[in-house]
Amino acid sequence: MLIYLAKRLGLSVLVALFASILAFSLLRLQGNAATALAGEGARAEDIALIIQTYGLDRPIVLQYLSWLGDVLQGDFGTSYFFRTPVAELIASKVGNTVILAMLSLAIALALSIPLGVLAAVYSGTWIDRLCATISLLGQALPSFFLALCMVMLFAIKLRWLPASGDATWRHFVLPALTLGYYITPPFMRLVRAGMIDALGNDYVRTARAKGLPASRVVLKHALRNALVPVVGLVAVQLGLLIGGSVVIESIFALDGLGYLAYQSIGYRDFPVLQAVVLLLAVVYVVLTLVADLVNAWLDPRLRVS
Amino acid sequence: MTFSRSLIAASLGLLTAFPALGQQADNAVRFAYGQALENPNPYYTTLRLGVILGRNVWDTLVTRDLDTGEFAPLLATEWTWIDDTTLEMTLREGVTFHDGTSFEADDVVATLTYVSNPDNRIVSQQVASWIASVEKTGEHTIRIHTNGPAPSAMEFLSTQLAIFPAEYFTGPAGESAAALPVGTGPFQYTEYSPGGVIVLSRFADYTATDAKGAASLDRVTIRTIPDIQTQVAGMLSGELDFLMGLPRDQADQLGTLPMVHVESGETMRIVFLQINTTETSPNEALRDVRVRQALNFAIDKEAISTNLVGEGSTPINAVCFIDQFGCTEEGITAYPYNPERARELLAEAGYADGLTIELAAYRDRNLSEAIINYLNEVGVTVTLNYMQPAALRDGMRAHTTELVQMAWGSYSIYDLSASTPVYYGGQPDDNNNDPELMAILDQTAQTVDAEERAALFQQALARISEQAYAVPMFSLPIYYAGAEGLSYQTYPDEILRFWEYSWQ
Numbered sequence: 001m002l003i004y005l006a007k008r009l010g011l012s013v014l015v016a017l018f019a020s021i022l023a024f025s026l027l028r029l030q031g032n033a034a035t036a037l038a039g040e041g042a043r044a045e046d047i048a049l050i051i052q053t054y055g056l057d058r059p060i061v062l063q064y065l066s067w068l069g070d071v072l073q074g075d076f077g078t079s080y081f082f083r084t085p086v087a088e089l090i091a092s093k094v095g096n097t098v099i100l101a102m103l104s105l106a107i108a109l110a111l112s113i114p115l116g117v118l119a120a121v122y123s124g125t126w127i128d129r130l131c132a133t134i135s136l137l138g139q140a141l142p143s144f145f146l147a148l149c150m151v152m153l154f155a156i157k158l159r160w161l162p163a164s165g166d167a168t169w170r171h172f173v174l175p176a177l178t179l180g181y182y183i184t185p186p187f188m189r190l191v192r193a194g195m196i197d198a199l200g201n202d203y204v205r206t207a208r209a210k211g212l213p214a215s216r217v218v219l220k221h222a223l224r225n226a227l228v229p230v231v232g233l234v235a236v237q238l239g240l241l242i243g244g245s246v247v248i249e250s251i252f253a254l255d256g257l258g259y260l261a262y263q264s265i266g267y268r269d270f271p272v273l274q275a276v277v278l279l280l281a282v283v284y285v286v287l288t289l290v291a292d293l294v295n296a297w298l299d300p301r302l303r304v305s
Numbered sequence: 306m307t308f309s310r311s312l313i314a315a316s317l318g319l320l321t322a323f324p325a326l327g328q329q330a331d332n333a334v335r336f337a338y339g340q341a342l343e344n345p346n347p348y349y350t351t352l353r354l355g356v357i358l359g360r361n362v363w364d365t366l367v368t369r370d371l372d373t374g375e376f377a378p379l380l381a382t383e384w385t386w387i388d389d390t391t392l393e394m395t396l397r398e399g400v401t402f403h404d405g406t407s408f409e410a411d412d413v414v415a416t417l418t419y420v421s422n423p424d425n426r427i428v429s430q431q432v433a434s435w436i437a438s439v440e441k442t443g444e445h446t447i448r449i450h451t452n453g454p455a456p457s458a459m460e461f462l463s464t465q466l467a468i469f470p471a472e473y474f475t476g477p478a479g480e481s482a483a484a485l486p487v488g489t490g491p492f493q494y495t496e497y498s499p500g501g502v503i504v505l506s507r508f509a510d511y512t513a514t515d516a517k518g519a520a521s522l523d524r525v526t527i528r529t530i531p532d533i534q535t536q537v538a539g540m541l542s543g544e545l546d547f548l549m550g551l552p553r554d555q556a557d558q559l560g561t562l563p564m565v566h567v568e569s570g571e572t573m574r575i576v577f578l579q580i581n582t583t584e585t586s587p588n589e590a591l592r593d594v595r596v597r598q599a600l601n602f603a604i605d606k607e608a609i610s611t612n613l614v615g616e617g618s619t620p621i622n623a624v625c626f627i628d629q630f631g632c633t634e635e636g637i638t639a640y641p642y643n644p645e646r647a648r649e650l651l652a653e654a655g656y657a658d659g660l661t662i663e664l665a666a667y668r669d670r671n672l673s674e675a676i677i678n679y680l681n682e683v684g685v686t687v688t689l690n691y692m693q694p695a696a697l698r699d700g701m702r703a704h705t706t707e708l709v710q711m712a713w714g715s716y717s718i719y720d721l722s723a724s725t726p727v728y729y730g731g732q733p734d735d736n737n738n739d740p741e742l743m744a745i746l747d748q749t750a751q752t753v754d755a756e757e758r759a760a761l762f763q764q765a766l767a768r769i770s771e772q773a774y775a776v777p778m779f780s781l782p783i784y785y786a787g788a789e790g791l792s793y794q795t796y797p798d799e800i801l802r803f804w805e806y807s808w809q
Contacts, residue, residue, distance in 0.1 A: 155542040163538040253530040
């Protein structure tokens with residue numbers, strides 16, 4: 001297990017490092033940051049001053065290594081645009097993203113578990129097909145389209161919920177519903193498959209033979225076993241939610257990490273973007289690692305392979 | 306039909322049941338802006354929102370009366386040019402800053418001295434670089450000494466040189482111990498969060514003048530919402546009261562709703578094609594004046610202006626906005642739409658079999674497509690290079706672009722010094738480097754006499770048109786949407802004068 005752990009950890013560090021190198025290089029392909037920062041009609045002297053101030057004239061490898069060195073000492077630099085420390089900026093936004101991710105996950109689980117169970121219990125019937133359609137829609141509909149439909153219905157027609165912002169809990173409902181529904185299908189499919197598998201097992205037949213009520217057999221005996229693989233998927237999807245909320249946060253003007261990343265792309269605010277990309281890569285890598293370790297712990301065959 | 310158009314169309318039938326009460330009860334306006342303001346101090350942002358806040362939270366020494374075009378008193382009541390390089394001003398008495406301190410000569414001396422010092426790195430250095438020194442000559446009198454003749458001095462003093470309290474700036478690059486900057490304007494900052502919400506509240510002790518009155522609204526809340534569809538949704542759901550910069554199709558749709566009042570206004574922003582004729586131009590054909598004239602004759606700017614851009618857009622023959630000082634169409638060589646003449650000129654220049662040109666653009670892609678179609682008609686094959694603005698500017702400055710589709714707003718300055726010298730006066734964006742033109746424009750910067758300056762600008766514009774260094778296209782309109790009952794007026798300089806807004 002220790003060798004497995006060391007291997008996975010090493011791979012995770014490499015993945016995070018590669019993501020940061022990729023982000024660093026791609027961002028610089030967009031054009032000269034100094035020109036963007038200097039603004040419309042800036043003089044050549046103003047641009048030269050910015051280049052000098054931020055060391056943008058150094059070779060890109062040196063710029064990267066110097067940035068990485070600072071990051072390893074906990075210094076993420078200062079935002080070119082807002083001129084405040086990047087760490088402070090990220091700290092002020094990360095809360096909203098975490099709330100959104102947790103709420104979305106809760107919504108996805110609340111939707112997918114009952115749907116998955118229903119689809120498994122009534123496998124092959126119209127109920128199964130209905131559940132599959134609901135799930136398929138979640139995957140097929142682009143999240144921005146669903147977001148705008150939700151806004152039209154709940155914010156504009158019914159005026160129950162606000163269309164954008166993050167001032168109160170009500171502002172999180174529509175973005176969380178959109179994101180939650182978007183990630184429902186994989187959970188539902190996993191629960192359904194797990195349930196079908198569990199329902200065919202001997203222990204379920206035994207429970208039924210003992211005369212236990214059907215609901216107890218399904219919910220207590222079968223579901224508990226069917227949910228084990230879901231735990232691993234939760235970790236991966238949480239990473240996806242934290243990193244993949246750029247579009248949703250931008251549509252709902254929810255002031256989180258994704259929204260910050262979206263704004264920073266426009267301003268070529270490299271220090272912020274690099275920090276956000278690195279942070280998201282690390283979160284994703286850590287969660288995937290946790291999922292792998294949990295799976296390996298549950299299934300010794302994975303450790304051997 | 307785009308989704309947002311469907312959203313508006315679908316909402317049309319739904320909204321009649323909800324009267325747009327907006328924030329009338331609170332006497333407040335909620336406004337959405339697409340970009341985050343990086344700094345609440347107008348000297349440290351290039352964003353239009355920064356310029357807008359600069360006018361609402363601060364006063365300048367003078368202002369421009371937009372009806373007469375003359376300068377009018379604001380923080381200064383009188384002014385005289387003692388000689389070509391000395392401006393004496395008498396300051397208004399009884400004015401207070403938002404923090405309660407009174408406005409005096411020391412504040413003007415401190416502000417102008419600070420912003421004109423390059424070490425303090427204000428983002429648009431040219432607005433203050435003409436100032437050599439500022440001298441206090443009495444409690445309410447000052448003298449500004451300039452670095453030489455400064456014909457644009459009054460323009461900068463009336464637009465961007467906002468006056469701060471003397472003790473505000475405590476370090477370089479805008480550093481201050483104060484949490485939020487203060488001014489003497491009709492509104493004061495109540496809240497500012499980077500990339501988040503900005504709240505302005507009415508300054509009860511504002512000293513109103515004929516040129517700038519006190520605010521009627523109690524509060525203005527500004528939210529950063531980059532997505533235009535989210536802004537529209539906010540307007541439709543009653544969470545927002547005012548939007549600016551809407552695309553035409555959405556403005557047209559919103560205008561059909563009873564609870565939204567849409568207005569289009571002409572802006573100072575002009576569209577023109579910049580033609581690289583320098584020695585290093587990657588396209589040799591563009592160095593031939595006949596080819597450049599052919600490009601001018603080939604494009605029907607009137608048709609594009611009317612059909613694609615819409616109300617509020619005016620075709621131009623000179624590369625400037627007509628209300629700017631120095632802008633004129635007199636003596637200009639105009640090129641009315643004439644594809645036949647364009648073909649003839651191309652044939653004369655040796656391009657009867659056609660020609661390939663690259664067009665670089667960074668906005669208004671629909672206009673680029675229309676331009677390409679017109680050029681194709683006369684045998685010019687165009688490859689479109691749609692770029693990020695910063696990358697495009699780098700290309701222009703390195704003289705590696707051929708034809709560039711520009712949209713220039715002159716920083717809302719009503720003087721041609723903010724436009725023509727930038728593109729034709731030998732500055733980095735100049736893609737012609739015509740010595741004759743540079744000499745004329747250099748003279749405009751040394752001439753204080755208004756008539757003489759105007760004549761020099763006319764000479765420059767005539768040379769540009771005669772040499773066909775550009776294809777002047779049209780001015781761009783801007784679309785605003787306000788909630789029903791909100792009274793507002795729009796101006797070509799795109800400045801939102803919130804102090805004039807009120808709920809009916």
